[in-house]
Every structure is written in C-alpha cells, then in structure tokens.
Amino acid sequence: MKLFGYEFRKISKKEISQVSAYGGTGLIQLASREYPMLLSTVYRCVDLISDSVAVLPLEVFRLDEAGFKMKDTKHPIYELLDLEPNENMTRYVFIKTLMASVLLTGNGYAYIERGEDGVTPIQLVYIPSNQVSIQWIVDKEGIRRKRYLVSGFTQLVEPCDMIHVLNFSYDGIIGVSTLTHARQTLGIATSSEEHAAGFFKSGAAVSGVLTIEGARLTKEQKEQNYKQWEERSNSNNGRPGGIVILEGNMKYQPISISPKDSQLLESRQFNVVDICRFFSVSPVKAFDLSKSSYSTIEATQLEYLTDTALPVITKIEQEINRKVFSRKERSMYKAEFNTSAILRADKAAQGAFWKDMANVGAATPNEIRREIGMSRIENGDEAFVQVNVLTLKNAVKEKMIEGNQE
Template sequence: MLSDEFENAVNKALTADMVADKVDRLAITQESSLALTAVWACVRILSETVGILPIHLYRRTDTGRERQHGHPCNRILQTPNSFSTRFDLMHFLMISCTLWGNGYARIYRDKMYRPLRLKYYHPAKVEPVLTDSEELFYRLDSGEILPSSDMIHLKGLSTNGYKGKSPIAVHRDNLSLSVSAQKYGEMFFNQGGNMSGVFKYPSTLKPEAYERLKKDLLAQSIGVHKAHLPLLLEGGMTYERISIPPEDAQFIATRKFQKTEIATIYGVPPHMIADLERSTNNNIEHQAMEFVRYCLMPYLVRLEEEFNRKLLRHDEFEEYYYLFALNGLLRGDAKTRSEFYKNMNFVGAMSANEIRNLEDMNSYDGGDEYFVQMNMQTVKQAIDKNGSKKNQ
C-alpha cells in the first residue's frame, strides 16, 4: 500500500509541476515578433534606410530634368502633416509593410486637388476591397469607404494584387521555433543552468516525506543565483541527469540558423544583423550593393509609383515624377568613386560640378564645362584620315 501511495504522489507531482499536459502553440503576432532580435534588426534596417534616402520631385525638360523645390507635391513629402517629417512617413510605411504586409497613409486634398496632408493608419484599421467591376476601395474601421486615389498603399508580397501578405503571419511556424529556442534558453538559465534529471532513493518514501524532500530539492536548485551549488542529498539518494545538454541538442546552432532564416525572409544580408560568420572584408561591400538592388529597390519602386500615381494630378503625371536618390548607397568606397568620376570626366560624360554635386560639395564658376582628351577621335575620322593618306 505504501508503494501505491508513493506512486500516486509521484504521478500527481509529475503531472502538476514537471510535465506539461499539453503543448501550447506560441502565439506570434506582428507586435510580439519584435521581441526576436533578428526581426527587430531587419525591420529597423529596412525602415530606417528607406527613411534616410532623399526623394525629389523632377520635371522632364528637353535637355533632361530639373528639380522642383517649390512644387506642392514636393512639400507634401517633406512635411506630411503637422507632427512628422519625410523620415517619419517613410519609416511608418516601411514598418507597417515589413510587419503587416501593408502600409497606409490617407491623402487629404485642397480645392485644386493638391495633396494637403497625409494621415497615417494602422494596417489593422484598413481593409482593401476589390469590387466585381475591378474598382479598388479602402474600408476604414470607422466604416468610411475611400477611393483608391485617396490612400497611399505600400504593399508587400501579394497573391491577389491588391493586399500584401504579412511576413510574420506567413512564417509564424518558423518564428515560433525562434521563440521556443529563446524561451528554452531562458528556462535553462533560470533553473541555474542545471538540466532535469532523476533522484534515486534506495527505498520507498511516505507521501509527507516525499513532499518535503521535493520542496527542499527545488529550493536548493532553482534560480540563477543558485547555479552550480552542490545539492545536499540524504538517506543514500543519488542524482542522475537524463536530459541532453544544450550543446548536444544544437541549441546555439539552432539560434544561429533561425537568425539566418529571418534575414532570408526579409532579404537582408546576414552581416547587417550581426551575423558575420560567412562575411569577409572583400565581400561585404558587394553584399551591401546587393542589399540596395535586390532588397531595397522593390520597396523604393513601389513608393515612387504610388506617389506618382496618387500625389500628382492627371495633367502632371507625364511631366513630373518622384525619384529616390541612391548615390549615397551605391557609390562605393573613395578609391572606386575616384576612378569612376575620373573616367566619366575624361570622356565628357560628367562635368566637375556634377561630380562635386554627387559628393555634396559646392559648385564653382567654370565647373559646368565638359572636356575630352585631345588624342581621342571617332572611328569615322580615323577611317577618313587613313583613306586620304592612301589617295595621296
């Protein structure tokens, strides 16, 4: 009978404290995913990089293009409303897009149909609605319906063409593994860095003695401040570890792999979120340029086209356009830029003032002249000279 009582007590303790009776699925939301350092880093890098990029309004001319500083459509992006700046606008749209798959900003206009101000909307408060007649509207949580022309909509990867998918929702199972590994590490260190095991007793214990012994053992071993302290066992009791140590369970490798997986989801080079395992001084610069071309450019093109289509009036659409300035991100190191400018100047493709402008330097008188080397000639001139010599 004593063994039955002991067995019942053990089963009760096991089911109550040591073994979960069910496996709860971790709820990963857009907000809670930011607790993962890799998600936070990717979202921060993408949103802040787009936020720092200048965007200009240009007008097409017969000789090329010219900046439009005083145009209302240029000012609306520099001061979207009374409390934010261009950086804030881009930052908000990118954070919304990288977490929820969609970024929204409502356009308020004046009587001349010029954009007057922009109002930010949380992605959960806006729902795109496509009608049977292929017209797109936006339904706000207040019940108001807006036409597509009155809403800036930055969408991510989409399978229906009018609403982006949330990377967090699509990859929720993958992110759950990252959270599980993080919680596992937290539990491991909270338990003093000691893995679970069994205590072997040479005989049986009464339930009262078992409960007392269990309470004493847990009090001795649980907690970071009690890590690596020796256990005091009595009555011939011995301890045997039965769990796999973290290094054997590839705990560290799992966390590294998940960081790389999250970087892959967002298209961010791993070295930009502090994963330098496969990066060298020779390939980091090329990875940075690939980041601009293959990761940032899709977002920038979407923003440019959305601004062109919805901030400009129909009578301005062909004449004016928005364009992000990417020279600062793509120009490379000083030596590479110097060789590029030198070659462009030698063939007359760039003037000194154009080079100085790209380097944020003031222009000077006479710097707008174009020069070519005197010892260069066209192929036609070379053929004509050779032909005239033969005729002589």
C-alpha cells in the same frame, strides 16, 4: 484564438465580402506585430529595410520633351515629399513607419489630403493598417470598384486618394505579411529563444532524478532533501551551479537533454538564416558573420541594394507618382529617390563614381561639388573629356591621312 503568438477572430460573411480573405478561412489577423519583433533577427531585417529606404531623399524632377530630368524644387509637393509629408512626421519617419507596416502587416497606407482645389496634395497622412479595410462597390455600369473603408472616416476613400504599398500579394489587392509566410519558422525560433531563456534562468542546469538505494523515505525526509537541493542549486538564491554532496547510497540521474544534445545552438543559428530568407536579407546584414569575409561583405552590400532595396524603392515610387501627380502632370513630373545618398558614407566609392562621370563629360565640376556639399567655383560649369579618346570614325580618318602622307 491564438496561433504562434498571433490573435485571430472569426469574421462575418459581410466582412469577408469587403476584405479579400485568404482561402476563405474566415480568419483575420489582429494587430499583433510586437510579438515577432521581440526576435532580434526580425527586428534587424525590418529595421534595415525600412532604414535603407527612409534615408534616401525623395525628390521631384521635371521632364523635358527628350526625357531629360531636372530637379524642380519649386513644385508645390517637393517639400511635401522630401521634408515634411504631414505635420507630425518628417520624410524619414514617414517612410520608415510605412515600410515597417508593409513588412509586418503586408500593407502600408497613407491618405492624401488635398487642398481647396481638390487636386494639390497638402498632406500625406499615415494610417495604421488595422484601421483600413477594402470594400467593393458596384458603379452604374455594373463594374466592381475598390474603395477603402477607414476607421473614423465618414465616407469611403477612393484609390486615387490613398497611397497603398503592398508587400507580397496573391491578388494585387491585399498584401500578405512576411510574418504570415514565416509563421512556422517564427514559432520554432520563439520556442528556441524561450528554451534558451529557461535554461539560463535555471542556472544552466538540467533536470534529473535523485534515487536513494535501500531506503524508504518519509514525506518529511523527502521535503528536507528537496529543500537542501533547492538551496544548493537554485540560481535565484545566488548559488547557480552550486555543489551538492550525495551520500553513499544516493545517485543522481539527469532526465533532460543538454542544449548541445538538443542542438539548441545550431537551431538558433539556423533560425537566423531562415528568417533572413523570408525578408530577402543576407545573414551578414543581420550580423551573422559566421561564414563571411571582407569580399563576401562587399558582394553582399551590392546584392542587397539590387535584390532587396531596389524593388522596395520602385514599389513606393510608382505608387506615389500615380497618386500624387494629376494625370496631366504625370508626363511632365516624376518623383524619385536619390539613390546616390547611399554613397555618402563611402567616400572611396563616391569619389570613383564622380571621377568616372567627369571623365566622360557626364558631369561638370560644379555639379560634382554640389552633390558632395562643396561651394561653386569659377569656370566650373563646363564639362570635360579626355583628349586621348576618339570615335572609331575619326581614328580611321587619321590613319588614312598618315598613310597618304607617307
């Protein structure tokens, strides 16, 4: 069964009990995410969101008793998270692939392969979502427990060994693809693209009826007229929009509406905005600059980071922290994306940020130089503050001393 470009099949009652079905419809989506990706807006939104997260370094920090963080590059999983999650992927490829799966299928899976001690992760292996399903088991206490049934695995995978990043979810167990909610819009957008392609393929010509008044043509004469019209107006013969001469008793009447009359261009532009809504991406980020200005673009960038990128980053961080680290390590270690990498391409914003950090004594010169890729300097490990800034208490004291001296 096909619906809006997606393939569906009937599933058995046994599969329904294993997989969190949507509304008891008995329909399960098969892997068909390539079809919507042919739409430029969908491609751009998925590529943008997955890239925004994949470019950020994923670093391990050690927490002290006061909650202060220090980067711990010697931790066994530091290189695993920040450089090479598995033997086939870099961190960038791994995160980008995982996020594309989340957006297009609703779920992103990565199996945690652990070492001989059964605790230390040695690989994070990406698993396509169509190879994973949810199965429920009943433990000795009669409680239903979630397990992952993975194609090719001989045993069920426990949740602690599977990184599972969900998209929007109704039950917190299975994520729902963004494309599922946008299916009607994608169907309209696809129809618009197909209509536009057909229109341009036909030489941007409309269909019509050719009438010949006061004459009854034979079959051979009709075929001759068809042939001449085809030779003059068919775009495939190198004469798109060719001129056709009509005799005195001939009349041409178009029967299909033009793209302008059918609002083809307006609907295609609206499709961009509507699809962007589902992905929580501003149309400006999808290169729709019809209603934008410089100030709009600047505000859009900030809005995108807070409303779109930050929730995704938080979602991945929390899933990794509760699965990769043991229970004993959770209070001492934490994996976080280094969001300062976003400023690497914006030197003005980067300079303003570190200047403010230096002025309040929050960063030393060497710390700043390290972050911007410069070498250490002598006597650069001390923090500085501006001398013309006082606490309110000291300011009152100085005022009182001045009054007494007078």
